[in-house]
Amino acid sequence: KQEVTQIPAALSVPEGENLVLNCSFTDSAIYNLQWFRQDPGKGLTSLLLIQSSQREQTSGRLNASLDKSSGRSTLYIAASQPGDSATYLCAILQGAQKLVFGQGTRLTINP
Amino acid sequence: NAGVMQNPRHLVRRRGQEARLRCSPMKGHSHVYWYRQLPEEGLKFMVYLQKENIIDESGMPKERFSAEFPKEGPSILRIQQVVRGDSAAYFCASSPVQGSYNEQFFGPGTRLTVL
Numbered sequence: 001k002q003e004v005t006q007i008p009a010a011l012s013v014p015e016g017e018n019l020v021l022n023c024s025f026t027d028s029a030i031y032n033l034q035w036f037r038q039d040p041g042k043g044l045t046s047l048l049l050i051q052s053s054q055r056e057q058t059s060g061r062l063n064a065s066l067d068k069s070s071g072r073s074t075l076y077i078a079a080s081q082p083g084d085s086a087t088y089l090c091a092i093l094q095g096a097q098k099l100v101f102g103q104g105t106r107l108t109i110n111p
Numbered sequence: 112n113a114g115v116m117q118n119p120r121h122l123v124r125r126r127g128q129e130a131r132l133r134c135s136p137m138k139g140h141s142h143v144y145w146y147r148q149l150p151e152e153g154l155k156f157m158v159y160l161q162k163e164n165i166i167d168e169s170g171m172p173k174e175r176f177s178a179e180f181p182k183e184g185p186s187i188l189r190i191q192q193v194v195r196g197d198s199a200a201y202f203c204a205s206s207p208v209q210g211s212y213n214e215q216f217f218g219p220g221t222r223l224t225v226l
Contacts, residue, residue: 043202043217046215099144099215104153
C-alpha cells in the first residue's frame, strides 16, 4: 500500500528565501507525481507534474525533482514571496487512476 | 475553457438527510474522480468514474455513499442519511485520458456540514 509523507508539516520563512519541501513515498512503482497548492478553504491548483520517466520539472520559480529509487521528491521554491503562503500537497498517481496524497506542508512566507 | 465546476460550494444538512454533490468535468474530459478531505486530514480517493461506468470505488464507504456519471449531465456523489462524521470537503477532479499522462484537474470543492 502506497504511503506518502511530507516533511515538515509546517514551515515559516522570511520573504526572499529559497526553500525546499520534501515528499517521500514507499512504493516506487508510480505513474507520475504531482505537486499541488491549496489555499485555505479553496480547491487544489496543480503546480507541476513529473512523469515516472522524468527526473525534474520546472515552472517559473518552482522546480520539482523525482528520485524513484529512493522514493523521494522535492519542491524547490526560489525567492519566496508572501503570495506563496499556502499548503503544498504531494500526490502519487497509483494504478494510473487514483492519487495518493501526503498530509501537506503548510508554508508561511513572512514579509 | 471553464475549469471543473462543483455545486453547491457549501451544503448544510441535518443528520438523516440526503446530500447530493454535483461535478461538471472540464470540456473534453471523460474521467471523473471524487476525493474527500476530512478536517485535519489529507485528501483520500473515493471513486473513479467514466461515462455510465464506475471503474474503481475502492475508497467509497460501503454504506450510504453512491456515485454516478450519466451519459448526459454532471457526475453526482450521493450521501444518504448523513451523519456528523460525513462533514468534510468533497473534491471532484477530471482528466482527459487515463495512464501516465493523466493530469487531474480539481474543482473548488463542496464543503458539507452536517448538523
